[in-house]
Amino acid sequence: MSLSASILLGLGTLELEVELDVRAGELLALLGPNGAGKSTVLRCLAGLAPIDAGHITLDETVLDDPVADVFVEPEARSVGFVFQNYVLFEHMTVLENVAYGLRARGTPKAVARRSAANWIERVGLTEYAHQRPQALSGGQAQRAALARALATDPRLLLLDEPLAALDAGTRSTVRRDLRRHLATFDGVRILVTHDPVDAYALADRVAILDAGRIVQTGTLAEVTAHPRSRYVADLVGVNLVAGTIGGGVLTTAGGAQVVIAEDLTGPSFAVIRPHSIVLVRDAPTGSSVRNTWSGVVGDIDHLGERVRVGMDGVLPLTAEITVAALEALQLRPGDEIHASVKATDIEVYPA
Amino acid sequence: MLGLAVIAIMFFALPLVGLLWRAPWSNAWVYLSDHNARTALRLSLICSLWATALSVVFGVPLAWLLARVAFRGRSVVRALCTLSMVLPPVVGGIALFFALGRRGLLGQWLDRWFDIQLPFTTAAVVVAQTFVAMPFLVITVEAALRQLDLGAEDASRTLGASRWYTFRRVTLPAIRPALAAGAVLAWARALGEFGATITFAGNFPGTTQTMPLFVYLAREANPEQSIMLSLLLIAISFAVLVGLRDRWFGRGNATRQSTLA
Numbered sequence: 001m002s003l004s005a006s007i008l009l010g011l012g013t014l015e016l017e018v019e020l021d022v023r024a025g026e027l028l029a030l031l032g033p034n035g036a037g038k039s040t041v042l043r044c045l046a047g048l049a050p051i052d053a054g055h056i057t058l059d060e061t062v063l064d065d066p067v068a069d070v071f072v073e074p075e076a077r078s079v080g081f082v083f084q085n086y087v088l089f090e091h092m093t094v095l096e097n098v099a100y101g102l103r104a105r106g107t108p109k110a111v112a113r114r115s116a117a118n119w120i121e122r123v124g125l126t127e128y129a130h131q132r133p134q135a136l137s138g139g140q141a142q143r144a145a146l147a148r149a150l151a152t153d154p155r156l157l158l159l160d161e162p163l164a165a166l167d168a169g170t171r172s173t174v175r176r177d178l179r180r181h182l183a184t185f186d187g188v189r190i191l192v193t194h195d196p197v198d199a200y201a202l203a204d205r206v207a208i209l210d211a212g213r214i215v216q217t218g219t220l221a222e223v224t225a226h227p228r229s230r231y232v233a234d235l236v237g238v239n240l241v242a243g244t245i246g247g248g249v250l251t252t253a254g255g256a257q258v259v260i261a262e263d264l265t266g267p268s269f270a271v272i273r274p275h276s277i278v279l280v281r282d283a284p285t286g287s288s289v290r291n292t293w294s295g296v297v298g299d300i301d302h303l304g305e306r307v308r309v310g311m312d313g314v315l316p317l318t319a320e321i322t323v324a325a326l327e328a329l330q331l332r333p334g335d336e337i338h339a340s341v342k343a344t345d346i347e348v349y350p351a
Numbered sequence: 352m353l354g355l356a357v358i359a360i361m362f363f364a365l366p367l368v369g370l371l372w373r374a375p376w377s378n379a380w381v382y383l384s385d386h387n388a389r390t391a392l393r394l395s396l397i398c399s400l401w402a403t404a405l406s407v408v409f410g411v412p413l414a415w416l417l418a419r420v421a422f423r424g425r426s427v428v429r430a431l432c433t434l435s436m437v438l439p440p441v442v443g444g445i446a447l448f449f450a451l452g453r454r455g456l457l458g459q460w461l462d463r464w465f466d467i468q469l470p471f472t473t474a475a476v477v478v479a480q481t482f483v484a485m486p487f488l489v490i491t492v493e494a495a496l497r498q499l500d501l502g503a504e505d506a507s508r509t510l511g512a513s514r515w516y517t518f519r520r521v522t523l524p525a526i527r528p529a530l531a532a533g534a535v536l537a538w539a540r541a542l543g544e545f546g547a548t549i550t551f552a553g554n555f556p557g558t559t560q561t562m563p564l565f566v567y568l569a570r571e572a573n574p575e576q577s578i579m580l581s582l583l584l585i586a587i588s589f590a591v592l593v594g595l596r597d598r599w600f601g602r603g604n605a606t607r608q609s610t611l612a
Contacts (some may be wrong), residue, residue: 046509074508081509087502091524100520104512152511 003156003188006054007044016040016212020190024155027182027189029203031196033231036209038192039084042158045190046081047074058156058188075104077156080149084161086141088133094144095120095129101152119147123181138166139174146181155187162191163198175201196220196235208232226349228269239272239317242351250348256315259290261343267351274308274320276345280338281329290343293317297335300326311339370582375575382579390557391565392583398473398561399541402480406537410488411530415518417489418496429493433486443482444550451478451551475552476559480541487540491533495526535595539588 002023009016016037022028030038043049045056047063050071056064058079063072088097099116103109120129123143125136133141142162149157166174179202182189193199199206200220208216208229215229227233233240243252245268250258258270284292295313307326311317317339321329331337375382382388417429435443451458451469461467469475503525507517523530545563552559554568562584569577 043505046505048505048508074505075511075513077509079509081506083502083506085502087500087506089503089506089521100507100512101510104507104510104516104520148510 003045003056003058003190005045005056007041007051007056008053009040009044009049009051011037011040011212014212016044018209018212018214020207020214022188022190024188025186026205027191027203029199029206030190030192030209031199031206032194032209034194036231037212038194038209039160041209042081042160042190042192045156046079046158047072047077078152078154080152080154080157082142082145082149082157082159082162085165086133086145088136088141088144088148090133093130093132094125094136097133097144098148098151101148105152116147116151119151120144122184123147137170139170139177142166142174143177143181146178150185157182157185157187157189159189159191161193163193163195178202196224226269227271228351233271237274239274239277241270241272241315243268243270245348252315254314256293258315258346259343260346260348262348264348264350268348269351271347272317272341273345274318276341277317277319278340279309279311279319279321279325279329279331280340283338284340287340288342289340291346292338292340294336294338297331297333297337300331300333309337311337367585370578370585374578374582378575379579382573382576383583385576387556388565388569388576388580391560391562392580394473394476394557394560395542395562398476398480399484399538399544401477402484402541402544403534403538405477405481406485406488406541407530407534410485410533410537411492413485414489414492414496415522418493433490435483436486436490440483440544440546440548441550442546444479444547447475447479447482447547447551451475470551471553471555471559473552473558476548476561479547479551480544483544483547484537484541487536488530488533491529491536492526495529496522499525532595535591539591542587543584 003020005018005020007016007018007020014035014037018037018041020028020041030041032038040049044051044064051064051066053066054064055062055068058077061072062068062070063077064070088094089100092100095113095116098119099109099112102112102115107115117126117129120126123146125140125144125147128136128140128144133144136144142165146159146162162178163171163175175198182202191198191202203220205217206220206223207214208223208231210229210231216223216227216232223232224236227236227238227240230240241250241252241256241258243250243256243258245251245260245265248260250260250268250270252258258272260270278289283294293311293313293315295311295316298310298312298316299308300310301308302323305323306320307323309319309321309326309331311319319339413432417425417432448455448470450456451461453459453462453468453470458469461469469478499522503521504517507521508514512520543563544561545567548559548561549564554560554564556565562580566577566580566584569580
């Protein structure tokens with residue numbers, strides 16, 4: 001019981017190129033910025049978007065393989081899909097919504113309704129069974145959509161941003177409920193989200209999707225410990241510098257040089273934490289600090305007692321300083337500035 | 352602005368008032384219960400309902416095709432299928448005659464193989480009415496299909512429903528108001544059909560003489576009766592439009608209207 005997929009699909013400006021292997025019982029979160037292609041991956045898996053090349057195999061059944069000319073229609077796949085905004089059928093009651101999948105597969109009405117009533121009870125919506133979806137709150141609609149998707153007993157469950165449509169107040173409660181309900185499903189589960197909190201709370205493993213490619217997988221802790229994409233670095237709030245190391249110096253594509261303290265060569269990432277950066281007005285001389293870059297002050301964001309100062313230059317960086325330091329330096333956007341970091345404060349790892 | 356709008360209202364109201372003013376109210380029942388008039392009315396109702404049914408049966412799949420299936424020349428097909436809306440009906444009738452007439456493009460084969468001659472039959476009335484009425488249903492339903500959230504159809508398919516089941520259980524209920532509105536518009540157009548009917552089906556009492564044809568001829572022989580029957584047709588159409596208004600314009604109305612005072 002597992003899902004194995006290799007998805008290649010051209011989407012105009014975006015080339016989707018995604019490899020996925022998910023075990024039964026595992027919950028994988030596809031995490032990434034908007035427009036990375038997350039939802040499209042789910043649509044491919046469900047058969048709503050045929051792939052250009054590659055294959056999708058669920059439990060040894062090939063669902064999509066353009067080379068072998070195999071394409072299983074969405075209705076013939078054992079897939080449950082919880083859509084963003086839930087897309088409940090508004091002209092049917094909650095019970096009819098949940099019974100829909102079984103009815104569509106030819107289950108007699110009475111049997112389908114009994115099974116649906118069961119599911120509705122499991123998600124705690126019995127008192128709304130005969131109401132229209134419009135009467136449900138966001139969290140209730142999500143549970144109805146989940147019950148509808150699970151009622152057909154799918155082997156693959158796909159959830160597209162299941163918490164995005166909710167307001168912040170109800171979100172954590174709904175997230176907890178969702179976690180409880182997802183725990184009862186033993187097939188393959190894939191969740192799409194742009195919120196790392198969802199991924200952290202619900203998923204066993206995350207895959208970071210950026211610009212159509214998976215740039216990193218692992219537990220959220222593993223992924224955030226060693227960011228491999230701008231997206232994850234921004235998430236964690238660190239500066240990520242990609243480049244090639246030779247002779248103790250990492251050189252970026254833009255030509256900036258970063259002196260490092262570790263013994264490493266070849267393509268690598270360097271992480272520079274904003275609070276380890278020292279900002280000075282005048283270029284330092286005779287310092288033990290190995291790295292100094294100059295640039296121009298960009299955005300200045302206040303975060304309580306701390307201030308994040310962006311620096312644009314050959315090596316764009318974000319530094320974190322105190323409010324007092326900002327006042328002492330009298331920084332304004334556009335000012336020339338120098339940033340220094342000790343080589344020992346820079347973490348590096350192979351790309 | 353307001354003044355021009357009032358003139359526009361007068362422009363539409365005045366002809367109606369003119370009819371009401373000249374109407375022979377004392378003899379109303381005599382004219383309305385006249386045997387020939389009732390025959391024409393019955394024929395009109397039957398034919399227009401048939402035309403509406405045919406418009407729905409063929410028009411809904413056509414609207415679906417135009418809204419959902421991307422193919423080359425779709426805009427040309429759409430223009431072709433709605434052409435009869437803007438065509439002078441007489442032209443439509445002549446075109447139908449050369450297509451389905453006894454020596455027409457398709458008509459000659461209908462005649463030779465099945466011994467079917469369409470022109471100057473009640474069936475021809477239905478064909479002529481369907482020809483001019485169906486576009487009203489097609490454009491109404493197509494617009495509704497385009498506005499419909501595709502997510503609902505996707506959701507249905509992931510739940511195991513075939514395209515046809517999805518169409519019946521999800522798409523059709525969602526577009527029902529538009530379908531009803533389109534059907535009523537098509538029916539009203541069919542009921543009032545004159546030009547295509549008289550050219551393609553002729554004017555035979557009992558078989559092809561519908562109300563508009565009867566009213567037109569009565570205008571010479573019995574003007575008072577033609578006024579009374581015109582009022583009857585207006586009453587039917589007006590009742591339908593008023594009844595339709597809530598479905599058709601109802602939703603956006605409250606937000607768009609501005610207070611004059």
